[in-house]
Amino acid sequence: MRKVNARIIKSTSVSKSSTSTAIKDETNAFGDMIEPLYRPVDLIEMSKESTVIPQCVDAYKQNIAGFGFGLQYKEDDTKVDETFEMKAEWERVKDILQFFNFDKPFKDVWAEAIVHREQTGNGYIEIIRDGTGLPAEAENMEPEYVKVSKLGDPVEVTIWRNSKQFKRKKKFRRYLQEINGSKVWFKAFGDPRKMSWKTGQYGDDIPPEEEANEILHLKIGSGAYGEPRWISQSPHMSGSRKAEILNLNYFDQGRHVPMAILVKNGLLTDESVKQLEEYASNLNGVDHAHKWLVLEVEGLDEGITEDEKTKVDIEMKSLADILQGDALFQTYDDNSRMKQQSAFRLPDIFVGRSRDFNRATADKAREITEEQVFQPERESLAFILNNVLLEPYNLQHVEVFFEGPDISDSEDKAKMLTVYNQIGGVSPNDVRDDVGKILGKTVEPFEDEGAKIPLSLRQQQTGSTFPIALQKGASPSSEIVNVLKDLRDVLEGMQRGTN
Template structure:
């Protein structure tokens, strides 16, 4: 008996990580433009191969920025009533957000940046300044055209926190955009130097029309380029795609089954062996699966008696049952989906799979995901907006923030409100926002001071206010009497 192992050629992965930490492009050594660790175009195209990646990214961008932007006063500035200065600043921030981009909403600019970041690890927003040099607008930049440089030499930068100015040394990067052979340079947001848009050099006296705009870079990781959070799942993302293609081929060529050929009392001819080796090398790829193979066998028994001579036997054994145990990789595809979702830390309900959820488990999954994933992401973006983008405007009272979904159970809230109301622990203004949501419009609080006081304390507070008012009246009378006595004394003198 002789056994021979026949195998195909080694499979080449679609694309590999760049060698070295960051390879430098040969044509741009003067500006030290860095090559991305992974091809950006390939990363952006992965949504066309994966059956779950797009749902995960959509869940991120919708739940981080998709519910809109609102304003609020800073906590340490709300001890007193709203002043005209605070109201004027509120209107300035509203106007800035309203006119940030004339083609899409403020939230959509950041939503698209989040989308790019989740697909390829990098999201870019071009910041536009007005004649006074403050940021007034932003445009999304396609990441597949952007290259990043090494860090430049440190420069002194001013930071403003809590009305105070701080000076620090910081190193910045430059960004090269190359579209159809036309190169445009950008500087990193916050770089105080003037840069030439045509060559990326920092120089004085550059005309305004040649001064480079700034790029606000959102990335995953600490490198020059971001790396998508799902990069470790790429191999089985390709595998799941190939499994889908194999399933399609199986239905298209269902009568052609894989098989094992068992030869008894014989051996393959050299022509058959060569054909088998060629077949094994050609079966890689779904386009070559499920083919027929014709083999010729030579008998090994050389007995001259034809009656005693053993007959050669060739057995064809189907191997299709091996594939059917996994229903043509359905389990593999499901495990691949679970791994990719775990990279985003998303439960099934966020990607349109709610088979195993009931109301209680769905609410718990949403609450945990909101706390562990989306709230930290919103807070990071809000810090950039309020402490980088808007800090040049000198806002002291107002912050912008991204709205979050209301994941509370209205039935539970109604029962709690009923209990609190029965003991007189709720003031009318405490429920104005909830009532507004039910009516579908925003309701302002009642201006009466008693509307902020629960009914159980209202009588006691009323007595205190009346006593305070009486005391103020007595004090006023005593002051008037003092003034009269002072006038009488002056007249006598």
């Protein structure tokens, strides 16, 4: 038997770090505060001067937050009957969202934050808590006036997720708003410490009226500041802007000289020379375009007497080939627009350019963009809304989500329902939601238990005849197809009549 030498090593207790140990790059810090790599005021100006960025930002605003909020029960609660506690929490969350801001809908608060985030990479929402310490009010803050500090020392926080309590160590930043020399300090949302809005210092003896509010920071990226998604396209944006200015200056300062007048064997009169000098010195702007210039010419002396003059030859030479065309850099501007637009991953139809689309390509573009761009953004913001902003409420049954557009096609649904009905898989209540969408109103399900059973299966169980009279010799499947097609035509006709 082979011998194995074993050595016993005395174990020691090892304490694992309870917070992140990754190094944060904050080389732009000046003292405790960090200077942004790009000035927000410059980013806002650049985005507004672009020929396509404002449309892209507006598309993000409308398609992410523009459809409002919806409420739904959490996945585990959808499998049970609604209880009194579930109904009470549902109404409570409705009130929270309705009264989070008294000047505008809560969705507009998020929409404005999205605009700021897409323009500068940062959206700031001031959160105000009520007397019980729960978030009760939200206000937007202009990003050009806010600065961010370095990460502070780790602080123990209590986090609620799915009715479970967790203890974690977390680092927080401070925020400074400065306008015309006036300074106000804010702490990061979720920071449990008391901080003075006057000094930015933490302390337990800070009076309630001096306690700082919190900031919910929505940003693109993981740094102290976010960066707009179009930042890599800034050279194209600058070039496109200069091309637009050059074209504009042509109408204000451009030279309109459509032809040259050549005179042979003659001299211009003194009046013509003076007129030509005045014409040339004022030859700019649209008011001087396409005007006539009349010149008087005298022939040279040829004979003994002064009455004999040479024959004057006047030639007009076109200069149209050296004039500026309809628009300089038009191809460059189109390429620049497409590059800026690609940073947002948006098709042309979302920025008002729909000349190359038909219904099929437009529907497909909407479907892909909804799936790849807008829906992921909504889910990301919904996570922040439920698990960060509303986390202090410790909601157990209800969660909030961002509503989206209905991009389904009623005709495709009718075809699908026809197939399902042929195989006996559709009950009357199954199609109530789709019927409501076609009619444009909420349609409640039938209360009868039999409405939850497919008609063909119910007929087999009860042995009763099909409720719709069948024509003699017609098979049930073909009759169902015809009835559903007629129903589809009627509903679509009603929808067109209401539009």
